[in-house]
Amino acid sequence: MESINQIQDAIIEEFSFFGDWLEKYEYIIELGKDLPLIDEQYKTEDYLVRGCQSKVWLHANLEDGKVVFKADSDAVITKGIIALLIRVLSGHSPQEILDADLYFLDKIGLKEHLSPTRANGLVSMLKQMKLYALAFQKQLTGKNE
Amino acid sequence: MSGNLATTGVFDVEAVRKDFPILQREMNGQPLCFLDTAASSQKPLPVLQAMDNYYRQHHANVHRGVYQLSQEATDMFEAARKAVQRFIGAREEHEVIFTRGTTESINLVASSFGSAFLKPGDEVLITWMEHHSNIVPWQLICERTGATLRVVPISDEGELDMDALGQYLQGPVKILALTHVSNTLGTINPIREIVKMAHQYGIPVLVDGAQAVPHSPVNVSELDVDFYAFSGHKMYGPTGIGILFGKTAWLEKMPPYHGGGEMISRVTFEKTTYNELPFKFEAGTPDIAGSVGLHAAIEYLQGIGLNNIAEHENELLKYGTELLREIPGLRLIGNASNKAGLLSFVVEGTHPYDIGTLLDKMGIAVRTGHHCTEPIMDRFGIPGTVRASFGMYTTKAELDRLAAGIKRAVKLLL
Structure with a gap:
């Protein structure tokens, strides 16, 4: 399994081939359209991360010590960026997720989507992902004791 | 400068635009098309x-x-x-x-x-x-x-x-x-x-x-x-x-x-x-x-004359309404018989946030979301709208860009 940074670097390289914003967003929109990211059962208020504009649903499981994230959004660009975030963070240990420095969004020119003023729910989603990781981390260390 | 407008009584949007330095800016490589005046207007030189x-x-x-x-x-x-x-x-x-x-x-x-x-x-x-x-x-x-x-x-x-x-x-x-x-x-x-x-x-x-x-x-x-x-x-x-x-x-x-x-x-x-x-x-x-x-x-x-401004914005409203009505799947929210210069809309199958994001990439600044009026969104059963709003400096050419931009965005999204 690749590390979080290896995946980030791979995404940065993929995005370097795009000539302009149009190709970049076409790709993100495709990612958003293609991925059925979350089971309908989790698309409820309980799993809703409230943004001001677009809604984001997030669910996490701990499987064999790794956190598996599933998420979705009602806006397709938000959904595409979620697909990237999940590709980077899902399948890693809680500690790796807690330590992760997400530099790839800046490098591929999508940092604006993580600005709190965008109010698209992504900032809250990232925070929620780290909170899940923290909770799972406590579960794991609790078991070891 | 715009001073001549008051004396001639003729409204010239191109002359007005010269008084607003920010309108010379580019956004994402395109001339700024500012359609968010209802949120906050730009400032003319005399104010600065x-x-x-x-x-x-x-x-x-x-x-x-x-x-x-x-x-x-x-x-x-x-x-x-x-x-x-x-x-x-x-x-x-x-x-x-x-x-x-x-x-x-x-x-x-x-x-x-x-x-x-x-x-x-x-x-x-x-x-x-x-x-x-x-x-x-x-x-x-x-x-x-x-x-x-x-x-x-x-x-x-x-x-x-x-x-x-x-x-x-x-x-x-x-x-x-x-x-x-x-x-x-x-x-x-x-x-x-x-x-x-x-x-x-x-x-x-x-x-x-x-x-x-x-x-x-x-x-x-x-x-x-x-x-x-x-x-x-x-x-x-x-x-x-x-x-x-x-x-x-x-x-x-x-x-x-x-x-x-x-x-x-x-x-x-x-x-x-x-x-x-x-x-x-x-x-x-x-x-x-x-x-x-x-x-x-x-x-x-x-100096410009509020009647001139009202007339200009009414003309834009008529022009913009016709342009947007031609776009398949677009639904205008707010069709009052007496209406001010703004166009709020949703496009079937798309989220306002996605349309706004893509328009921004084309240099077009619009507002998306609930516009601090959540009860209206609930009333119409929508998550939000895209809103294009006009000011005295807005041109028909900008509304052409808006309409073309929406069509392009919808094509990408659907």
Whole structure:
């Protein structure tokens, strides 16, 4: 399994081939359209991360010590960026997720989507992902004791 | 410069645009197409120059100093008040109170009027098309006083239900607060008629004029409103300054809102007596530079002529409405027969956020979301809208770009 940074670097390289914003967003929109990211059962208020504009649903499981994230959004660009975030963070240990420095969004020119003023729910989603990781981390260390 | 417009009486949008330096900017490699004037307008050179000149040459605190410079600043501040008074047709200078903006103006009335006149069993009447800043202050004061908030419904076209309003007014209503122009739907409410209806029952009316003042002439005496609130930054002036107009009779009966310097007559630890109007409501050092900028904005608006602006924006509205109606799947939200210069819409199968994001990449600045009017979104069962709003500097070519941009975005998204 690749590390979080290896995946980030791979995404940065993929995005370097795009000539302009149009190709970049076409790709993100495709990612958003293609991925059925979350089971309908989790698309409820309980799993809703409230943004001001677009809604984001997030669910996490701990499987064999790794956190598996599933998420979705009602806006397709938000959904595409979620697909990237999940590709980077899902399948890693809680500690790796807690330590992760997400530099790839800046490098591929999508940092604006993580600005709190965008109010698209992504900032809250990232925070929620780290909170899940923290909770799972406590579960794991609790078991070891 | 635009000065020639007033003399020739001919409105030339290209000449106007030259007065707004920011319109020369590029966004994402394209000339900026700014269609978010309803959120905040851009500023013309005379406003920028007036504020710069104030700080360079005339700044000192107002109403206090015995020295020349303080007197100059005071004169400029009070000249701005006088300019506002004339601009909105208020009878008295002291009926013009400087605030930080529409939101603060409404909070002032809700808090001060509310604490003096509201008690359990009383009703405060608002409408379904209010901005959050004309909802929440009333909710807060209703909670504090035990009064009840009631909401007049709107039609599918986005017009106020006048029959319902007539019925609601027969209740134990102590004040009616409503918007002049809806920031989300563009609906222009018939304020004169509504005020007449309310006054039959002795009910005072507060009007949120934030979206009205920059777009057509407003005369508070002719409208006979009791309170009228608006912001400098939406009328080509600076941010941080706004106005509350209030009729003397009401303002005198209301207790102060904030305490501090400027608003007092005499202070001892036992008892403080308050200053006369308007200073009773202007605690602390005011936004002097903001008032100077606002004064310049008023002169600029008068130079161009509000009738010219209204005519220009109406033409844009007609043109833009036709363009957008041609786009398959596009649904306009707000189709009032009397409507101001903005177009709110959704496109079937797309999210407003996605459309707004892609338009931004094409250099087109629009607003997306609920526009601080969540009850309207719930009313129409939508998550939000894309809103394009116009100002005096908006061109038909920009609306062409908008329409083409929407088509391109939809093609990418669907």
